Amino acid sequence: MKLENIQDKVNSTFFKEHQKKLYQSLEDKHTTIEELDDGDPLTSKMVLNMGPQHPATHGVLRLVLQLDGETIEKTKVDIGYLHRGVEKIAENKTYQEFMPYTDRMDYLSPYSNNVALCTAVEKIASVEVPERAHYIRMIGCELARISSHLLWLGTMVMDAGAISFFIWTFKEREKIYDVMDQIAGHRFTVSHARIGGVANDLTDEATGSIREFIEKFPKELKDYHKLLDRNRIFIERNEAVGVLKTEDAIGIGATGPVLRASGYKMDVRKLNPYARYDQVEFDIPTRMEGDNLARYFVRMEEMSESIRIIKQCLDKLPKGPIRTDNAKQAYPSKDEVYYSMEGMIHDFMMTDTGICPPEGAEVYHAVESPKGELGYYIQSDGTGHPWRLKINAPSFTNLQVLENMLDGEMVADTVVIIGGVDPVLGEADK
Amino acid sequence: MSLELSEPLQKTVDSLSENFSDKFIEVYQSSGDTFIRVESDALLEICKHLKEELHYVYLSDIFGIDRYTSEERFEVVYNLLSLRTTARFFLKVRCEEENPELESVTKIWPAASWNEREVYDMFGVKFRNHPDMRRIFLPEDFQYYPLRKEFPLLGIPGSIELPNTTPDRE
Numbered sequence: 001m002k003l004e005n006i007q008d009k010v011n012s013t014f015f016k017e018h019q020k021k022l023y024q025s026l027e028d029k030h031t032t033i034e035e036l037d038d039g040d041p042l043t044s045k046m047v048l049n050m051g052p053q054h055p056a057t058h059g060v061l062r063l064v065l066q067l068d069g070e071t072i073e074k075t076k077v078d079i080g081y082l083h084r085g086v087e088k089i090a091e092n093k094t095y096q097e098f099m100p101y102t103d104r105m106d107y108l109s110p111y112s113n114n115v116a117l118c119t120a121v122e123k124i125a126s127v128e129v130p131e132r133a134h135y136i137r138m139i140g141c142e143l144a145r146i147s148s149h150l151l152w153l154g155t156m157v158m159d160a161g162a163i164s165f166f167i168w169t170f171k172e173r174e175k176i177y178d179v180m181d182q183i184a185g186h187r188f189t190v191s192h193a194r195i196g197g198v199a200n201d202l203t204d205e206a207t208g209s210i211r212e213f214i215e216k217f218p219k220e221l222k223d224y225h226k227l228l229d230r231n232r233i234f235i236e237r238n239e240a241v242g243v244l245k246t247e248d249a250i251g252i253g254a255t256g257p258v259l260r261a262s263g264y265k266m267d268v269r270k271l272n273p274y275a276r277y278d279q280v281e282f283d284i285p286t287r288m289e290g291d292n293l294a295r296y297f298v299r300m301e302e303m304s305e306s307i308r309i310i311k312q313c314l315d316k317l318p319k320g321p322i323r324t325d326n327a328k329q330a331y332p333s334k335d336e337v338y339y340s341m342e343g344m345i346h347d348f349m350m351t352d353t354g355i356c357p358p359e360g361a362e363v364y365h366a367v368e369s370p371k372g373e374l375g376y377y378i379q380s381d382g383t384g385h386p387w388r389l390k391i392n393a394p395s396f397t398n399l400q401v402l403e404n405m406l407d408g409e410m411v412a413d414t415v416v417i418i419g420g421v422d423p424v425l426g427e428a429d430k
Numbered sequence: 431m432s433l434e435l436s437e438p439l440q441k442t443v444d445s446l447s448e449n450f451s452d453k454f455i456e457v458y459q460s461s462g463d464t465f466i467r468v469e470s471d472a473l474l475e476i477c478k479h480l481k482e483e484l485h486y487v488y489l490s491d492i493f494g495i496d497r498y499t500s501e502e503r504f505e506v507v508y509n510l511l512s513l514r515t516t517a518r519f520f521l522k523v524r525c526e527e528e529n530p531e532l533e534s535v536t537k538i539w540p541a542a543s544w545n546e547r548e549v550y551d552m553f554g555v556k557f558r559n560h561p562d563m564r565r566i567f568l569p570e571d572f573q574y575y576p577l578r579k580e581f582p583l584l585g586i587p588g589s590i591e592l593p594n595t596t597p598d599r600e
Binding site: 014015016017018020021022025028029079080083085087088089092123124126250251252253255264266271272360361362363364366373375377379387388390392396397399400404429430 | 460461462463465487488489490491493495496507509513516518520539540541543544548552561562564565566567568569570571576577581583591593
């Protein structure tokens, strides 16, 4: 089909240049291989715009699909509808001030993002983090991972046609929000980590509710497994759908559960352990099939590994300070701020200037967020603001995989495959 | 400054300086990470060498840096990971302020495609032989490169068409 006149047909009224180039690039994709069919006598070809406002696209993701009947011939993904320019904002903020913005990047697991920023800043400014803070961060990160995977599970199963499941996973997420409330004082955008430690210690109440959660959650997880593992409708919707081979996955740069479901065992927690992940025992779930069902199993198993990690963290949780006791590197505790002059001055200085890494220093530090490798590159110019801060976002990387994975699939499977890749547009669009 | 390179990284540095002695500019470390800077005209050969001989098969990220007021203003950094040795290093190239252009590495690592588009979108560095050289976040109608240092934080009023808030009226 010749799509030259698609511009006239769609008659776009907005961002005309953008639409024109997008349709042109769709037309150009794979043109080196094909250009066999001239006519389309049955008129079975069409261009389908999916999104950006579409409930199954998990945010403001826009897909432009060229269909031949029910088969997707080629796809272009258009992102950027949620672009806020956080990297530019970061250059105009102190490191600590930037943290609330990271909450809103991958808004399904804010805790991991906070930790990713903090670990990078701590590495560049050589800040020592107390042992207890490391364990609290690990607990937070793993709770965030469970929360993120629960949302993925609910929406992905809903994409496959089961609505009630969504409500059940949200019941569990609600409990995690309550736990987060007790840990950090916020339910959703927690901002709990601080450069040099965490904001506040775990209270007995919080520890109790974490214990209660990890006690009860494995039973729920077992129920999910019971409902889905051998569910014929679910398997037929997911098996051999969106297959990604190992070498393709590595070449296109897939990360996180998508890469692991394609048979490559890569996890930053093992590759380059940060916090105290080298002190706890856990496995990295891996599957060989590379289809959507494999991604389901990988994420389900990751949740029980997270429970295992939290359990070990709670047992090992050492006593001691939760933030480094160096007023040039971290905020002093509130006790100091309210009752001593120096504490007050330091608090003011931390807010006003913040931590200043050495001039010209560069650092890259990655953590394993629920979506994959989340890395922060920071270049310092010696002031309290970064000269350049780059976020290596796993959702962005995985969306590129999606663009290549959808070619040749059925249009009805699109939403299931998007669900399987689990992108968060807040992170991908920066 | 003395370097403390791990064994696989030492091998990488040796191999690069041996095979591309006149294109190899410097190697340095900062906060435990290793950065290697090379001449931009040999980028493609060096990347090929890195992938095929030294097994850097996984490209994690590409990003630009604006070295505002310095010579050779734009710097593009390739974040490479060897899955065999788990060594990670950063390959840097620089390009001029006027018409910054580099060779695309999408043929070597397909993962580079979107990352190169992002660098183009944010800094205006073009990549030759890229299969789909468009902006990625911002619409094509936008004419500025927002991560350049001279672009104001508040944006440029009127630089982008905003939706009509009263769609019913002409």
